[in-house]
Amino acid sequence: MGQIVLNLSNETIKEMQQVYKNRLKSPPNGAIFSAKTEASTITAYKSGKVLFQGKQPELEANKWGGSSQSNSKAGKKKANTLHAYHPEPRLFTSSHIGSDEAGTGDYFGPITVAAAFVRAEQIPLLKELGVKDSKNLTDSTIQSIATKIVQMNMPYSLVILHNPKYNALQEKGWSQGKMKTMLHHHAIQRLLKKMAPEKPDGILIDQFSEPHVYKNHLKSENQHLTENTYFMTKAESYSIAVAAGSIIARASFVKEMDKLSHKAGIELPKGASNKVDRVAATLIQQNDLAYLHNFAKTHFANTKKAMMLT
Ligand code: MN
Numbered sequence: 001m002g003q004i005v006l007n008l009s010n011e012t013i014k015e016m017q018q019v020y021k022n023r024l025k026s027p028p029n030g031a032i033f034s035a036k037t038e039a040s041t042i043t044a045y046k047s048g049k050v051l052f053q054g055k056q057p058e059l060e061a062n063k064w065g066g067s068s069q070s071n072s073k074a075g076k077k078k079a080n081t082l083h084a085y086h087p088e089p090r091l092f093t094s095s096h097i098g099s100d101e102a103g104t105g106d107y108f109g110p111i112t113v114a115a116a117f118v119r120a121e122q123i124p125l126l127k128e129l130g131v132k133d134s135k136n137l138t139d140s141t142i143q144s145i146a147t148k149i150v151q152m153n154m155p156y157s158l159v160i161l162h163n164p165k166y167n168a169l170q171e172k173g174w175s176q177g178k179m180k181t182m183l184h185h186h187a188i189q190r191l192l193k194k195m196a197p198e199k200p201d202g203i204l205i206d207q208f209s210e211p212h213v214y215k216n217h218l219k220s221e222n223q224h225l226t227e228n229t230y231f232m233t234k235a236e237s238y239s240i241a242v243a244a245g246s247i248i249a250r251a252s253f254v255k256e257m258d259k260l261s262h263k264a265g266i267e268l269p270k271g272a273s274n275k276v277d278r279v280a281a282t283l284i285q286q287n288d289l290a291y292l293h294n295f296a297k298t299h300f301a302n303t304k305k306a307m308m309l310t
Contacts, residue, residue, distance in 0.1 A: 004052040004061040004301060012064060012175060013044045018210055058301040062105070062272060065170065065299040085211040087204055087230035091239070094201035095119045097191060098241025099184050101208070102134070102253040104176060107276045107302040108268040108295055109257045110163060111176075113183040114248035115191045116149070116156040117200055118241040125152070126240050133236040134246040139254050146251035149244055156244070157190040158252055159183050167293050177209050181217035188226060200228070204239050206246065207231040260295050268295060272302055280306035 008016075013032060017024075020035035020042065027034040027043065034043045040054035040061070052061040099115040118126060129148050130141070137145070149156070161169075161183055169179055184205055192199075203226060205214075211231050218224055235242040261268045264283060269275045280302055283291055289307070292298050 001054065002057045004057045006050045006052070006061060006064055007048050008044070008050050008064060009048065009173075013048070013050065015175070015177065015213060016042070016044060016050070016064065018213065058272070058305075062300045062302075063176070065176065083211055083231070085229065085231045087202065087232060089238075091202045091204060091230060093120060093123065096239065096241050097188060097200045097203040098206075098235065098239045098243070098245045099188055099203070100134075100206040100236060100242050100246035100249055101180055101183065102246070102249040103256075104180065104208075105272060106253075106257075106270050107272045107280070107297055107300045108270070109253060109260060111161045111166065111179065111183060112158065112249045112252040112256065113161075113180070113187045114156055114158045114245040114252065115184070115187040115203075116154060116241050116244040116248060117191060117195055118154065118244060122152070122154065123240050126244060131240055131243050131247060133234075133243055134250040135236075137247070139250075142247055143251050143254065146247050149248060154244065155191060155195050156248055157187045157194060158248055159187045159190070160252060160256065162256075163295055163297065164293055167298050170297070170299050177213065178217045178220070180208055181214050182221060182223075185218060185223055185226075188229075192226070203229045204235050204242055205229065205231050206235040206242050207233045264295055272300060274305075277302050277305040277309060281309035284310050 017033050023035040023037055025034050025036055030045055032044045032046060034041065037060055039056040039059040040052045042050065042052055042060055044050045050064065095118065097115055097117050099113065101111055101113040103109050103111045130145055131149070134142055161179060166179065188203055214231070215225050232238070236246045257268055257270065266279060266282060269279055280292060280296060283295065284306060292303065296303070
């Protein structure tokens with residue numbers, strides 16, 4: 001049993017309440033809400049204090065990060081609730097754009113987002129190449145499929161949010177959800193420009209937050225949702241374009257991790273496990289705490305755990 005306390009903004013607590021809306025339980029006195037996931041019980045108080053308790057409180061706390069941080073990754077765990085932006089099944093067999101990301105739960109390394117345009121007639125060939133959900137593929141298979149996708153001259157665009165910029169945005173008050181939103185948006189905009197005048201039949205984003213949360217993030221940066229955009233969770237299992245995006249994003253993440261490991265002079269592990277804490281501790285000992293900003297998402301609880309190991 002562990003416990004983590006974060007101080008979060010009202011806005012973030014509202015976002016959390018949305019994300020955990022299917023897991024709410026009756027809150028104790030003075031609390032705004034209380035929710036229970038497999039990993040942790042989460043209780044948010046009017047003071048802005050949010051308490052994470054349970055087997056692995058860091059799994060949930062990491063999503064909401066430091067001072068005023070949040071992300072909506074937990075939204076992925078919810079059932080595929082239907083909303084106005086849910087696609088019609090015919091989108092999956094049409095010429096469409098799919099967009100997905102990698103690296104959001106990994107302490108070390110960037111966030112990568114890729115949008116890919118797949119023409120209807122290319123779908124059978126991509127299936128034959130083994131394009132499917134990157135979560136079910138090994139890193140080496142992902143890299144070889146990614147190479148083949150690139151060789152097909154399929155229009156795609158890839159954006160990488162490197163750690164120094166990630167940490168700067170985080171300190172500025174951006175939630176991970178907002179970062180992901182803007183990365184997907186940029187990847188899609190760039191791809192549309194690249195493809196013009198050709199237009200996709202639709203755009204499908206592997207859903208990481210409720211569409212209205214996504215739209216609010218866009219609005220806060222004076223952007224708006226591109227027409228014909230749809231959201232669904234586990235989209236990579238339905239759409240070969242999203243699966244292609246997920247493979248390109250994951251292959252890029254793996255490549256960036258290799259580069260970072262080389263730069264650090266030590267193999268940086270993926271994920272956010274104890275192994276990650278030990279490597280972070282080594283980097284702090286060999287350099288200093290600030291050095292981690294080049295390699296890690298430093299608001300994750302792993303930083304504090306690494307410091308305790310030094
Ligand atoms: Mn995804």
